[in-house]
Amino acid sequence: MAEQKPVHEILKASAENRQLVTASLYDQAYELKLQNRADFRSKGRQKKLHSTVK
Amino acid sequence: MIGRGHQAILEIGCGSGDLIYAIVDHAEKIVGTDISAKGVEWARNRKYLWSLSGEQSSKIEFLQMSAVQLNFPDETFDWAISTSLVEHLHPEDVSIHMHEVRRILKPGGKYLMWCPNRLGHHKDRDYHFSMLSYREWIEKLREAGFSGFRSTLTSRLPMIDAGFKVFMEQFLTALRIKLMWTHWGVRNVFLVATR
Numbered sequence: 001m002a003e004q005k006p007v008h009e010i011l012k013a014s015a016e017n018r019q020l021v022t023a024s025l026y027d028q029a030y031e032l033k034l035q036n037r038a039d040f041r042s043k044g045r046q047k048k049l050h051s052t053v054k
Numbered sequence: 055m056i057g058r059g060h061q062a063i064l065e066i067g068c069g070s071g072d073l074i075y076a077i078v079d080h081a082e083k084i085v086g087t088d089i090s091a092k093g094v095e096w097a098r099n100r101k102y103l104w105s106l107s108g109e110q111s112s113k114i115e116f117l118q119m120s121a122v123q124l125n126f127p128d129e130t131f132d133w134a135i136s137t138s139l140v141e142h143l144h145p146e147d148v149s150i151h152m153h154e155v156r157r158i159l160k161p162g163g164k165y166l167m168w169c170p171n172r173l174g175h176h177k178d179r180d181y182h183f184s185m186l187s188y189r190e191w192i193e194k195l196r197e198a199g200f201s202g203f204r205s206t207l208t209s210r211l212p213m214i215d216a217g218f219k220v221f222m223e224q225f226l227t228a229l230r231i232k233l234m235w236t237h238w239g240v241r242n243v244f245l246v247a248t249r
Binding site: 010023026027030031 | 088090096118122146
């Protein structure tokens with residue numbers, strides 16, 4: 001059986017609910033994207049600091 | 055291509071808002087919409103990355119809004135733009151979106167859309183529900199009342215009749231050629247339609 005991903009909720013949603021479901025999922029996607037960016041920058045800073053200390 | 059001196063330009067599904075900031079001098083009012091409140095917040099927060107004057111900043115507005123219910127009066131915008139948006143729409147919403155865009159455009163206004171081409175050898179993406187070809191997108195736009203379909207000759211200017219891209223995608227598909235789609239500008243769909 002194919003894996004059910006959260007995004008499939010958009011396809012399953014009724015026409016009335018679709019925009020709300022979509023907005024909620026894209027909110028989560030943006031949040032994850034921004035978190036990943038912040039983590040990436042934080043790791044970069046740690047690396048830089050580490051190499052400076054060395 | 056869009057040129058300057060317009061009254062109002064709308065970007066639907068603006069994401070980071072970078073395009074909005076980049077074309078701030080092209081119109082008196084530049085509006086970016088996104089279905090996600092987080093996306094709109096992100097776009098607003100990226101203002102600090104652009105050295106904008108007070109006048110430039112005052113032209114820009116970001117609003118949370120669905121692409122299938124554009125809360126603007128009829129005939130508000132000279133241009134509407136969407137990049138990587140229409141492929142995310144539910145198949146049932148594509149036609150509604152097209153009609154909404156036509157409604158908010160002034161007569162003679164243009165809709166510039168960019169998205170992956172269904173025939174362009176893209177791997178499936180989770181959020182892409184409406185993958186269509188040049189021919190299919192033109193058909194959807196025509197059904198909504200658009201005409202005068204233009205695209206780029208290859209992946210760059212000059213602009214030509216979009217019928218050439220329909221020919222190219224069918225030609226490359228018929229010959230089962232998988233190379234050069236990007237160079238011919240058919241791997242992705244780039245269309246300008248006139249209201």
